[in-house]
Amino acid sequence: MSAVASKPALRVTGLRKAYQDVVAVNGLDLEVRAGECFGLLGPNGAGKTTTVEICEGLTAPDAGEVELLGMHWKSDAEQLRQRLGIQLQDTQLSEKLTVFETLRLFRSFFEQGPGAAEAISLVQLEEKKNSRVGNLSGGQKQRLALACALVGDPDFLFLDEPTTGLDPQARRQLWELIEQFKSSGRTILLTTHYMDEAERLCERVAIMDNGKQIALGSPRELIASTCAEHMVVFSAGANAHAVDIPALRQIKGVRDVRSENGTVEMQVTELHLAVPALLAELTRQNIPLTELSTHSATLEDVFVSLTGRHLRDE
Amino acid sequence: MSETTAIPDIQARAAERKAPRGKTFVSHPLVQLTIVRFLETLREPEALFWIFAFPILLAGGLGIAFRNRPAEVLKIATTNPVLAQSLQGEKLLAVELLDSNAAGEALRTGKIALLAVPNANGSVVYSYDDTNPEGRTARMLADRAVQQAAGRADPIRTSDYFLREPGSRYIDFLIPGLLGMNLMGSAIWGMGFTVVDMRRKKLLKRLIATPMPKQYFLLSYVLSRILMLVAEVGIVLGFGAWIFHVPVRGSLLSLGVVCLLGSLTFSALGLLLASRAKTIEAASGLMNAVMLPMWIASGVFFSAQRFPDVVQPIIKALPLTAAIDALRANMLQGANLVQLTPQLAVLGAWLVVCFILALKLFRWR
Numbered sequence: 031m032s033a034v035a036s037k038p039a040l041r042v043t044g045l046r047k048a049y050q051d052v053v054a055v056n057g058l059d060l061e062v063r064a065g066e067c068f069g070l071l072g073p074n075g076a077g078k079t080t081t082v083e084i085c086e087g088l089t090a091p092d093a094g095e096v097e098l099l100g101m102h103w104k105s106d107a108e109q110l111r112q113r114l115g116i117q118l119q120d121t122q123l124s125e126k127l128t129v130f131e132t133l134r135l136f137r138s139f140f141e142q143g144p145g146a147a148e149a150i151s152l153v154q155l156e157e158k159k160n161s162r163v164g165n166l167s168g169g170q171k172q173r174l175a176l177a178c179a180l181v182g183d184p185d186f187l188f189l190d191e192p193t194t195g196l197d198p199q200a201r202r203q204l205w206e207l208i209e210q211f212k213s214s215g216r217t218i219l220l221t222t223h224y225m226d227e228a229e230r231l232c233e234r235v236a237i238m239d240n241g242k243q244i245a246l247g248s249p250r251e252l253i254a255s256t257c258a259e260h261m262v263v264f265s266a267g268a269n270a271h272a273v274d275i276p277a278l279r280q281i282k283g284v285r286d287v288r289s290e291n292g293t294v295e296m297q298v299t300e301l302h303l304a305v306p307a308l309l310a311e312l313t314r315q316n317i318p319l320t321e322l323s324t325h326s327a328t329l330e331d332v333f334v335s336l337t338g339r340h341l342r343d344e
Numbered sequence: 345m346s347e348t349t350a351i352p353d354i355q356a357r358a359a360e361r362k363a364p365r366g367k368t369f370v371s372h373p374l375v376q377l378t379i380v381r382f383l384e385t386l387r388e389p390e391a392l393f394w395i396f397a398f399p400i401l402l403a404g405g406l407g408i409a410f411r412n413r414p415a416e417v418l419k420i421a422t423t424n425p426v427l428a429q430s431l432q433g434e435k436l437l438a439v440e441l442l443d444s445n446a447a448g449e450a451l452r453t454g455k456i457a458l459l460a461v462p463n464a465n466g467s468v469v470y471s472y473d474d475t476n477p478e479g480r481t482a483r484m485l486a487d488r489a490v491q492q493a494a495g496r497a498d499p500i501r502t503s504d505y506f507l508r509e510p511g512s513r514y515i516d517f518l519i520p521g522l523l524g525m526n527l528m529g530s531a532i533w534g535m536g537f538t539v540v541d542m543r544r545k546k547l548l549k550r551l552i553a554t555p556m557p558k559q560y561f562l563l564s565y566v567l568s569r570i571l572m573l574v575a576e577v578g579i580v581l582g583f584g585a586w587i588f589h590v591p592v593r594g595s596l597l598s599l600g601v602v603c604l605l606g607s608l609t610f611s612a613l614g615l616l617l618a619s620r621a622k623t624i625e626a627a628s629g630l631m632n633a634v635m636l637p638m639w640i641a642s643g644v645f646f647s648a649q650r651f652p653d654v655v656q657p658i659i660k661a662l663p664l665t666a667a668i669d670a671l672r673a674n675m676l677q678g679a680n681l682v683q684l685t686p687q688l689a690v691l692g693a694w695l696v697v698c699f700i701l702a703l704k705l706f707r708w709r
Binding site for chain 2: 086087088108111112114116118120121122123124126127131134135136137138139140141178182
């Protein structure tokens with residue numbers, strides 16, 4: 031990255047938006063660097079889509095500033111539209127048109143960019159070129175939506191929940207496509223409530239909750255700053271008496287312990303020491319173990335430790 | 345993959361942006377929007393049925409049901425063969441020779457309109473129901489035949505001229521009515537349903553997220569409407585002319601102007617009705633509430649003159665009444681555009697008011 035690349039592609043300051051009595055975005059500041067893929071992570075209703083639609087110039091904020099590619103919606107809307115690629119959450123493209131016809135239409139709105147046929151090959155839909163949109167699978171529709179966002183050869187790409195509702199294989203396929211576009215110098219703002227998606231695609235992530243940013247950093251930094259490296263999760267048998275949580279906190283190498291519905295989650299720094307000690311402690315407490323697993327800490331664990339809730343609780 | 349060269353940052357990408365190339369005709373957004381609009385209509389079999397097949401089926405069905413029959417022949421009977429012979433001189437009577445029992449029975453059950461029986465003194469007695477117009481007609485026809493057979497000569501010679509010209513039959517009245525109804529239906533449905541459906545699917549929102557000029561979106565509807573209009577009007581008029589010989593006495597240019605203005609007016613009305621609705625149900629309720637009164641009051645199937653005088657000014661101010669009156673005047677009386685000024689003014693006023701309101705109220709999301 032050269033020095034100029036550090037100039038932000040998107041700068042949002044003091045953003046506020048309320049719908050009737052619900053405050054969707056409550057004083058948000060964001061900065062997306064040129065050329066990076068920035069993730070806006072949070073549960074449904076956190077205000078991600080409202081934030082993105084304000085940045086896209088589709089919704090007017092109640093307060094706050096948006097500076098996008100050095101321009102402003104009030105004065106430079108036309109120029110901005112030419113340089114943005116937008117994928118909205120759950121747009122249904124016209125089912126009666128073919129893939130090619132749809133892209134030819136979207137391409138006609140932009141001054142430059144790949145032709146319809148080229149856009150089709152970018153998202154690997156060549157076989158479906160002449161199929162009606164109504165006959166595409168969910169993953170193919172999302173790839174077409176991505177192609178519609180790319181026909182203007184955008185400098186800034188907004189992807190609002192691009193893989194929501196897709197099966198794992200289709201999600202991985204879409205991730206590979208997005209990774210390819212990252213390498214071509216575009217700036218991407220991606221919203222998602224899948225932490226694995228953000229971890230895989232994004233250089234930096236802002237975690238949103240209730241219209242506010244509650245954490246910012248690279249996925250690795252966030253995990254390192256809020257959680258221990260490992261997570262140990264276990265459940266006791268249904269008939270077991272309550273686990274003595276404070277006793278578990280005393281185990282060497284354990285940083286934090288949370289208990290919810292009979293499942294206990296422990297943040298652990300030294301797995302090799304903590305697990306044998308945990309087993310010994312449970313035996314002492316006479317707790318029958320029905321399930322025990324360990325994994326490396328994820329953004330989901332970051333969210334849980336910040337808010338006490340799971341991302342997909344809603 | 346063509347995207348293999350990594351471009352380091354936005355400045356470099358911006359430098360790569362060339363001056364905008366000129367658009368070819370086909371890649372112009374207005375042309376693309378119109379093509380897409382047209383394709384979507386063609387790929388909607390139900391819409392094609394309502395626009396093209398329905399008016400023809402309706403015109404065909406009603407045209408056959410209300411066709412002008414040849415003058416009806418009345419059935420009468422007599423008990424006397426000589427009298428029967430005299431009566432057969434009248435072409436509009438079908439005479440049956442029956443015995444008196446059977447004849448009485450036929451008269452009571454209405455199988456014959458009149459029974460003629462000779463008296464002993466040479467006079468003739470007609471038995472018929474004088475409250476029934478057929479009976480009275482049969483009496484006149486039968487008596488004329490009997491008197492003429494007996495040697496009566498008319499002092500004045502008369503002859504008949506039968507008025508069965510195209511232009512004064514029910515089908516001639518009906519075809520312009522159906523044409524007007526079709527103009528209204530296809531414009532309001534075509535505009536209303538598609539716009540609301542696109543809003544519901546968030547496609548309108550997706551379109552305004554592109555640099556699409558918004559006026560092109562509306563203009564594409566107008567252009568595809570005009571394309572469809574040529575086919576719609578052509579099919580209904582062609583059907584009427586070919587099957588029923590319905591005339592078009594005014595100039596085709598005037599007719600085209602009336603159809604175009606009518607279609608634009610109803611499109612604006614459709615746009616207004618669809619300007620806010622978020623569901624198809626809400627939109628179709630609104631559209632039916634607006635169209636149904638006009639189907640009834642505007643003289644599609646029967647003359648609007650049948651409504652009381654007090655409501656006539658209101659009926660005359662309805663856009664469908666204006667459209668149908670203008671179509672009838674053009675097709676049947678050969679009226680030119682100057683003579684159609686009142687109707688064209690009504691349509692124009694609706695067009696301007698609806699369009700301005702629609703633009704003010706329209707929501708893209």
